[in-house]
Amino acid sequence: MNTRTRHRPPLPVRVLLCLLGAAALLVGAAPAPASAHTPGAxxxxxxxxxxxxxxxxxxxxxxxxxxxxxxxxxxxxxxxxxxxxxxxxxxxxxxxxxxxxxxxxxxxxxxxxxxxxxxxxxxxxxxxxxxxxxxxxxxxxxxxxxxxxxxxxxxxxxxxxxxxxxxxxxxxxxxxxxxxxxxxxxxVETESGQGFADTVTMGMVHVLEGLDHLLFLAMLLLPAPLVAGARRWGGTRRARSALARTLQVVTAFTVGHSVSLAVVTLSGASPGGRLLETVIALSVAASAVHALRPLVRGGEVLLAGSFGLVHGMAFAGLLREFGGGVGGAVRDLVAFNLGVELAQLLVVAAVVPSLFVLSAGPRYHVVRRVAATAGLVAALAWAVERATGLTTPLRPALDAVSAAPETLALALAVVAALDLLLRRRTRAGGPRRPAAPSVPASPVVSSTPASLNRSPADAS
Structure with missing residues (x-):
């Protein structure tokens, strides 16, 4: 029976396509903003x-x-x-x-x-x-x-x-x-249907259009493939363990976010303001420090849940505007947090494959340190701006990144693919093991008596 062999592209090409496809999720799935209002209307x-x-x-x-x-x-x-x-x-x-x-x-x-x-x-x-x-x-x-x-x-x-x-x-x-x-x-928005879907979308927008939220999540994901040692990051986790850890971090943040959002929304408290926004910026800075050097061994889940409590307070005012009594508030909380979790899983799908590929090579520690340092600088700039009301020299750069954060995921995918190609080329073109030197054959020594080895001619 004839069988037809299907041609498959080389492994580096397949990995590159997978990484770029995952990063492109942020571009295609992010809720599109409404078009600008027509001038003169x-x-x-x-x-x-x-x-x-x-x-x-x-x-x-x-x-x-x-x-x-x-x-x-x-x-x-x-x-x-x-x-x-x-x-x-x-x-x-x-x-x-x-x-x-x-x-x-x-x-x-x-x-x-x-x-x-x-x-x-x-x-x-x-x-x-x-x-x-x-x-x-x-x-x-x-x-x-x-x-x-x-x-x-x-x-x-x-x-x-x-x-x-x-x-x-x-x-x-x-x-x-x-x-x-x-x-x-x-x-008219009611307790189901379009109102629920709109609130889910708003929760997704809250994550995908909030650079501080995205940066905080990225800083927590950076060390996800690694094992924390004594005040430093050590070897890499197995893929299944790293993925489980990542989902724990994302879910812990959503749980903390949900708890504080529910408490503030239902109680009518108003904790927002400059102080809260400054604390949120400092939480991003703390997560960046943790990506550089573990603050708490195995503490990513604890950090994510704790800082989720802080981040949830900042968005409670918008849900209170929806009205609808306790039943409407509960519905909005469920829908909003569902949108938050969906958006965070989208970010995980776009970023984590690149991190896993990079973590398998020798250059991941450099990538992690550079990314964490950049995140720390951005977070400290936010903290200064929010605490003082002043504008730092980093504002134009932060605004540019805020306008298109998906480009960072695409850039990370390209870096991961190039790193993988470089590693494979290094292995393929490395020096071959030298062949063992040839050893001349030893003469055969017979144990038969010499008299028995003589030919008949010799005997005659």
Whole structure:
């Protein structure tokens, strides 16, 4: 029977493809930020809950003045008369209705601002259901500016926070009002479905867009393939042991994060501020020191859990804004922490294979020391900035890395692949063992008596 032999690429090529594929997970799976708001258009940003919606209306000054006949010359605010007339203008051109009846719209004090480098007028908005709970959909009608300027667009964004800020990481385009469409229906977040999925996504974004969180996790993963000795890192673990240790570290951080997040959210405490942010930066520095020299033998799990308690406090305020009582808070906690764990496992999948490959070679200790030192310097720079409010010279570099942290995982994969290729080439091209010198054969000594060895001719 004929068998066909399948051609397989060489092992270094297969490893390189695996490493690059794992690192590319961060690029492909990270939640994509919302696109930037279109200059010259109005932005209506709302966080919609079962019985209310909070946000803001951002209108370009030039087109608002053309549509309303009002003037906004003040760079830092509006006159009381203009504010009153603008409130009436908005309430005349906006309507909100749930499945059980109309919602009341309240406009706050207008202020001038900038959006995309252009002057805007921002008006805080609160929409409240007149019925106790309106859980299905919210229908909006809006022709602000649009009634007078028919070419105008009003983009509606759903936000994860109630401040109405136009920040790409927190908003998602829900629809657009224009001359052909003055009605838009939004789903209301309830205790399941879209609200749960949104909160899971927000938990993932919390990890993947937080450079301090990513750096803290990377510092804990650096020594994962190694065994801690007496105040120094020693030999490497077996692959199964190293992977188990890695998952323990990641899960310990999530557990600590979950505990503090739950306590702060449900208790209503507000521990945030400059001091907490400074402590978080110092926790990253401590994890970098541990990657250089073990602070506690086998203490990565303890460090991850302890610092998870600190990191969880910093994000509790956002979940409290969701409202929904205790049941809603529990749902949001579960969804948010699920997103955190999924994102951390994604980081593990993108980084750990490269670390395992490097740890099998003689240069891993150099890579570990360089990476840990860079992490320590970055963490100390954060601590100084957060404690003093000053900007350090490292700020441009930190901002550049924050914009594309996945490039670090890709760079690590390339370094690991090159290290593997170099090791294989060294083994293949190394000096061969010299052949043993030839030894001349010893003469055969016979034990037979000489008389018996004589031939008949000799005997004659």
């Amino acid at each position: 109005t932005a209506l940003v709302l966080a919609v809950r079962p019985d209310r919606a909070d946000g803001a209306l951002h209108m370009p000054v030039d087109q608002l003045e053309q549509a309303s006949g009002l003037s906004f010359p003040e760079p830092s605010g509006t006159t009381p008369e203009a504010a009153s007339r603008l409130t009436e203008y908005i309430q005349d051109r906006m309507r909100a209705r749930g499945t059980q009846g109309p919602w009341h719209i309240t406009a706050g004090t207008p202020r001038t601002s900038e959006l995309g480098g252009e002057p805007y007028v921002t008006v805080p908005l609160t929409l409240r259901a007149l019925m106790p709970v309106d859980r299905d959909t919210l229908t909006l009608n809006c022709d602000v500016v649009l009634r007078e300027v028919v070419s105008h667009d009003v983009h509606v964004y759903r936000s994860s926070t109630s401040d109405g800020a136009v920040e790409a990481s927190r908003i998602q385009l829900a629809g657009t009002f224009n001359y052909a469409n003055e009605t838009l229906t939004l789903p």
